[in-house]
Amino acid sequence: MEPEQVLDKILEVKDLKIYYRSIYGDYKSVDGVSLEVVRDEVFSIAGESGCGKSTLVDGMLRLVKTPGYIPSGKVIFEGVDLLKLPEKELNRIRWTKLAYVPQGAMNSLNPFLKVKEQMMDAILDHSDMKKKEAMQLIMQLLQEVGLSTKVAEMYPHELSGGMKQRVIIAMAIALKPTLIIADEPTTALDVVVQKGILQLLRTLKDKYGMSIVLVSHSMAAHAQVGDRVAVMYAGKVVEVSPVYELFEDPLHPYSKGLIAAVPSLEKKIIKGIPGLAPSPLDWPKGCRFHPRCPFVMNICREIEPPVKSIQQGRFVACHLYGD
Numbered sequence: 001m002e003p004e005q006v007l008d009k010i011l012e013v014k015d016l017k018i019y020y021r022s023i024y025g026d027y028k029s030v031d032g033v034s035l036e037v038v039r040d041e042v043f044s045i046a047g048e049s050g051c052g053k054s055t056l057v058d059g060m061l062r063l064v065k066t067p068g069y070i071p072s073g074k075v076i077f078e079g080v081d082l083l084k085l086p087e088k089e090l091n092r093i094r095w096t097k098l099a100y101v102p103q104g105a106m107n108s109l110n111p112f113l114k115v116k117e118q119m120m121d122a123i124l125d126h127s128d129m130k131k132k133e134a135m136q137l138i139m140q141l142l143q144e145v146g147l148s149t150k151v152a153e154m155y156p157h158e159l160s161g162g163m164k165q166r167v168i169i170a171m172a173i174a175l176k177p178t179l180i181i182a183d184e185p186t187t188a189l190d191v192v193v194q195k196g197i198l199q200l201l202r203t204l205k206d207k208y209g210m211s212i213v214l215v216s217h218s219m220a221a222h223a224q225v226g227d228r229v230a231v232m233y234a235g236k237v238v239e240v241s242p243v244y245e246l247f248e249d250p251l252h253p254y255s256k257g258l259i260a261a262v263p264s265l266e267k268k269i270i271k272g273i274p275g276l277a278p279s280p281l282d283w284p285k286g287c288r289f290h291p292r293c294p295f296v297m298n299i300c301r302e303i304e305p306p307v308k309s310i311q312q313g314r315f316v317a318c319h320l321y322g323d
């Protein structure tokens, strides 16, 4: 058996680049990202706003729209390169195997349709189910996400933010996908509601044996439900670590900064990361974090650090580590 089959990778992204064309040149928003999601895990994608998280997941689902384009890279889902698949086959995989909860999805529910009607449309569009069977499924799904079946008869404006997000999650799990990609699913919600939604995702993952890619700028969200975390900075992944190790002993100086900025009861002073994130039009030479890095060395200004495997399961792109 080949060594890579042991881990049961469900999604592999290989050196993916996603650029946006503009009159000033290309915005290199995702600039050579590689990562692997294994079966039955919550794979967290962290990093400040603008680092390329949403662009990356659009690329994973081949949903990048003009002026965006994918100059190179691979997205292999269950052994198939999604970037090479005919649109028809890709549509068959979306929803049934690969579900997507876009950023702000809960605000794009159709205001004129009852919950049951929008859920019905989504299910009938993507399966061979009959209406009666689909309606039974809708009732079951609503309960599964912690809502009353009465919600079926309600319109989106009658629901709170947390309830809307639960409806969105119910739609995402309707056809029992193997992977859900959720982009900032809790960002617009109150802290307590956020926790409930994240817990729900974790419970559903365990119940159905799905994997989840959870995109969030909130480190607290990743601490709550992540298994492994990829930290993105300036269109690249700078560290991948199991969540516990990342919080105990972050390797990359940017990860250290992100974690120092997480509020907690013990911390009297919360330190932000000084300096501004650079522009995708003109990334800094060498390590992209070097202008903000408290540990900067000469080499960092010149040579881009490759991603290195440091310990079992931990990867970092930083000249402080390795040879």
Ligand SMILES: Nc1ncnc2c1ncn2[C@@H]1O[C@H](COP(=O)(O)OP(=O)(O)O)[C@@H](O)[C@H]1O
Pocket (backbone or CB within 6 Å): 020, 027, 029, 047, 048, 049, 050, 051, 052, 053, 054, 055, 056, 066, 067, 068, 280
């Ligand atoms: N349609 C677009 N056209 C041009 N630039 C874009 C577009 N969408 C995103 N970008 C740029 O790509 C970068 C990454 O954005 P995004 O993927 O939304 O980051 P995140 O989700 O991490 O906040 C940003 O600098 C943003 O300005």
Ligand SMILES: [Mg+2]
Pocket (backbone or CB within 6 Å): 053, 054, 055, 103, 183, 184
């Ligand atoms: Mg985003």
